[in-house]
Amino acid sequence: MLTRAERRRGTGWGLLSLIGIALFVGMAVTALLSWDAGSTQNRLFTAYTWRILRFTLLQAALSTLLSVVFALPVALALARRPSFPGRIWIIRLMALPMGLPVLIGALGLIGIWGRQGVMNSLLLKLGLEQPVSIYGLSGILIAHVFFNLPLAARLLLAALERLPAEYWQLSSSLGMKPFSVFRFIEWPAARRVIPGITGLIFMLCATSFTLVLVLGGGPAATTLEVAIYQSLRFDFDPPRAIALSLLQIGITALILIAISLLPAPDDAVVTAGRATRRFDGRNLPARLWDALAILLATTFLILPLASIVGAGVQANLWGLVNSAAFLRAAWTSFTIAFSAGVLAVLTSLAMIAGREAIADMKRPGGTARAFSVSLGGMSSLVLLVPPVVLGTGWSLMLRPFGDVAHYAPALVAIINMLMALPFVMRVLSPAVELHRKRTGRLAASLGLSGFSRLRKIDLPVLAKPLLTALSFAMALSLGDLGAVALFGSSELTTLPWLVYSRLSSYRTNDADGLAFILGIICLGLTTIGTAGQREEKHG
Numbered sequence: 434m435l436t437r438a439e440r441r442r443g444t445g446w447g448l449l450s451l452i453g454i455a456l457f458v459g460m461a462v463t464a465l466l467s468w469d470a471g472s473t474q475n476r477l478f479t480a481y482t483w484r485i486l487r488f489t490l491l492q493a494a495l496s497t498l499l500s501v502v503f504a505l506p507v508a509l510a511l512a513r514r515p516s517f518p519g520r521i522w523i524i525r526l527m528a529l530p531m532g533l534p535v536l537i538g539a540l541g542l543i544g545i546w547g548r549q550g551v552m553n554s555l556l557l558k559l560g561l562e563q564p565v566s567i568y569g570l571s572g573i574l575i576a577h578v579f580f581n582l583p584l585a586a587r588l589l590l591a592a593l594e595r596l597p598a599e600y601w602q603l604s605s606s607l608g609m610k611p612f613s614v615f616r617f618i619e620w621p622a623a624r625r626v627i628p629g630i631t632g633l634i635f636m637l638c639a640t641s642f643t644l645v646l647v648l649g650g651g652p653a654a655t656t657l658e659v660a661i662y663q664s665l666r667f668d669f670d671p672p673r674a675i676a677l678s679l680l681q682i683g684i685t686a687l688i689l690i691a692i693s694l695l696p697a698p699d700d701a702v703v704t705a706g707r708a709t710r711r712f713d714g715r716n717l718p719a720r721l722w723d724a725l726a727i728l729l730a731t732t733f734l735i736l737p738l739a740s741i742v743g744a745g746v747q748a749n750l751w752g753l754v755n756s757a758a759f760l761r762a763a764w765t766s767f768t769i770a771f772s773a774g775v776l777a778v779l780t781s782l783a784m785i786a787g788r789e790a791i792a793d794m795k796r797p798g799g800t801a802r803a804f805s806v807s808l809g810g811m812s813s814l815v816l817l818v819p820p821v822v823l824g825t826g827w828s829l830m831l832r833p834f835g836d837v838a839h840y841a842p843a844l845v846a847i848i849n850m851l852m853a854l855p856f857v858m859r860v861l862s863p864a865v866e867l868h869r870k871r872t873g874r875l876a877a878s879l880g881l882s883g884f885s886r887l888r889k890i891d892l893p894v895l896a897k898p899l900l901t902a903l904s905f906a907m908a909l910s911l912g913d914l915g916a917v918a919l920f921g922s923s924e925l926t927t928l929p930w931l932v933y934s935r936l937s938s939y940r941t942n943d944a945d946g947l948a949f950i951l952g953i954i955c956l957g958l959t960t961i962g963t964a965g966q967r968e969e970k971h972g
Contacts, residue, residue, distance in 0.1 A: 440790040447787015447808050450780045454811050457847060458818050461826025462682070465675045468829065482676060489656040489684070492570060492645075493638035496577035500634050501627060503578065504585035507730040509619060510723035511586070512593040517724075523731055524590070527583035529738065532959050534912025535580070535643040536929050537948045540936070541737030542576050542648075543567055544744055544945075551736065572648035577641065579737060581634045582730065592626040593619060611719060632692035639688060640681075640819050642915045647936070657681045658821045662918050665825055675829075678822045685817050744942075745949020753946045758931060766911050766927040769842060773849035774906035777857045778899060780850065784808045784858065785865050812858045815851040823848050824919040841920035845927075848916040853906035860905065864898035900961070908958040912951065928954075 511520065530538060545551050546567040556564045566572060600618050609617070642658040649655055655663070657677055664674035753759050791797050791805040815823075827844050831837050872890050914929040921930040928951045935944040 440793055443786035443790030444804075446783035447790065447804070450783040450787070451804075451807055451811055454780070454814060454851070457851075458814055458823065460830060461823045462818060464826040464830040465678050465822075468671060468675050482673075482680065485655055485657055485660045485677065486680060486684070488570075488654065489639055492573050492577070492654075492656065493635050493641075495570075496574055496581065496638040497631055497635045499574060499578050500581040500585050501631055503730070504582050504589055505623060506722075506726045507582070507586045508589035508593060508623070509615075510726040511590050512619075513719075514723050514727070517727060523727065524587070526731065526734055527587055530580045530583050530734065532908070532955070533580075533738075534914075534929065534951060534955055536647065536912070536914050536932055537741060537952045538580060538737060539576060539644055539647040540744075540932075540945060540948045541741040542572070542579060544740030545736045546572070546575055551740070568648055569651070569654045573641075573645055573654060576644045576648055577638050579734065580644075581637060583734060585630050585634060586730070588626060588630050589623055592622050596622055628695045629692070632688070632695055636685070636688050636692065636816065640685060640816075642819070642821060642918070646914070646918070647933070657684065658819055658915075661821050661825055665828065666919060671829060674825050678825050681822055682818055685819065689817060741945070741949060741952060744945035745952075748942050748946025748949070750946050750950065753943060754950065758926070759928075759947070759950075762926045762928050762931040765842070765925065766929075769846045769849065769927065770907040770910035772846040773853060773910040774903045776846065776850040777853040777906040778861070778902050780854060781812070781857045781861050781902065782865070784812060785862055789866070789869060812854045815848075815854065820848045820852060820913075820915040821919065823851070824916060828919055838920065838922055838924050841917075841922075841925045845916045845920060845925075846910075849910035849913055850906070852913065852916070853909045856909065857902040857906050860898055860902040864895060868894050904958045904961050908955045911958070912955050 511517070511524070514520065517523075543550065546553065546565055548567075550567070553565055565575075567575065596618065604614050604618060639656075640658060641656065642662070645654070645656045645659045646662070649659060657680060661674050661677045661681065664670045664677060787808050788805050791801045794801060797805070824844065827840075828837050831840050868891065872894075911927075912929060914933060917925065917927050917930050921927070921934075926934075928947065932944050932947045932951065935941075935947060
């Protein structure tokens with residue numbers, strides 16, 4: 434139970450966060466809509482625009498299809514082989530690409546699939562001339578599969594591991610063949626989660642920016658977000674940038690609506706709670722097939738990571754760390770990342786307090802319920818209006834007031850905060866809600882509220898999830914290139930922008946070294962955030 438003052442404070446903080454986010458995003462969109470409508474409309478219906486749109490949807494569809502199709506046999510193999518050597522480390526390896534800054538992953542892929550990369554060098558020795566290109570559509574597909582196959586495999590594996598142990602005992606007693614096991618047990622479980630996985634990966638690929646910017650390979654392989662960046666950064670063609678931004682918002686809105694309409698998986702199954710024991714796939718061909726699927730996926734993931742480490746340690750790391758450019762970029766990156774992380778945590782706590790205040794009401798009215806729903810959805814608003822679109826809107830709005838570079842650090846910090854908000858909410862919301870349920874009556878009986886409750890009851894328990902949320906938000910901001918891409922200059926240089934500028938000027942040795950350092954920093958932040966947490970057991 435909350436006191437009247439606590440409900441009032443929670444509602445006020447929630448309303449303040451809602452208004453702040455709505456204003457920041459709304460003003461950017463308003464700036465886009467208020468531009469010359471005639472010139473924008475003329476740029477919207479052009480062959481160039483529709484070619485960009487077709488390529489955006491094509492690469493997203495192909496990337497999603499390849500990621501899910503290749504992830505399915507990997508997940509099936511891992512589910513069948515709970516005692517596979519190093520299985521737990523393979524599953525942990527699949528979490529690395531999801532937490533790896535995209536720019537660093539792109540450099541690792543170039544090291545493996547580039548013109549002088551390991552794979553192409555090997556294929557050249559086999560008599561094939563330049564068989565794989567890391568640039569253009571093929572490179573984008575390879576990169577998207579690298580980042581999204583592990584995500585799909587882990588989600589599919591979780592669905593398969595939720596199957597009751599009785600299913601496997603029954604299949605063994607019936608003498609079901611491998612195809613029958615797949616048809617009647619494994620595929621129904623996978624089919625329930627595949628629509629959601631497909632929608633999520635399609636959304637990630639359709640809004641991909643850094644990978645396409647680095648690996649796109651020219652106008653023939655450009656997505657909407659990269660085209661917006663190019664229109665404003667290089668061509669300074671605001672009408673075209675606005676037309677593409679509005680088209681991007683429309684596409685992301687349609688994708689989000691489609692995802693929301695997908696059926697939720699029904700995992701409610703009656704079970705006796707027995708330990709899972711698989712009896713299928715014990716013959717040699719099945720074992721070889723599963724081992725091949727696991728080893729190929731592991732090799733595909735580990736080679737770019739090894740390339741990052743190998744190329745990074747060969748660079749002059751000491752010289753890079755002591756250079757004025759690195760120190761300036763590191764200071765800027767940490768300042769922006771810390772600001773974005775703190776803002777994301779405070780905003781999330783304000784939203785949670787607002788929702789908690791509404792939930793504590795005995796009979797909340799329609800307005801209160803709508804307010805609670807708005808708080809829940811506002812944290813994902815950045816999915817509807819991507820960072821490049823937000824940056825475009827604010828760049829056009831602030832241009833009449835002088836050099837936009839003066840406002841760039843604050844803009845990048847706020848945009849990075851919005852990017853991190855869904856992840857921070859996912860960490861903090863369940864932790865805070867569970868803590869409030871456990872300690873609400875105790876705090877009320879002791880008469881503790883406000884700062885006293887925060888100091889004596891809340892902080893000792895919530896310190897760990899708060900640190901986790903802050904570290905993940907900072908790591909996400911540190912590794913992001915999207916928000917700073919429009920504003921990056923000699924006056925505003927972050928570590929990802931420094932890596933990209935070195936790569937663009939063909940100083941690949943420096944780029945590799947800087948990427949390695951950035952990866953170590955981000956890995957250190959995520960390690961701090963997860964320190965002391967119990968590892969999840971598989972199999």
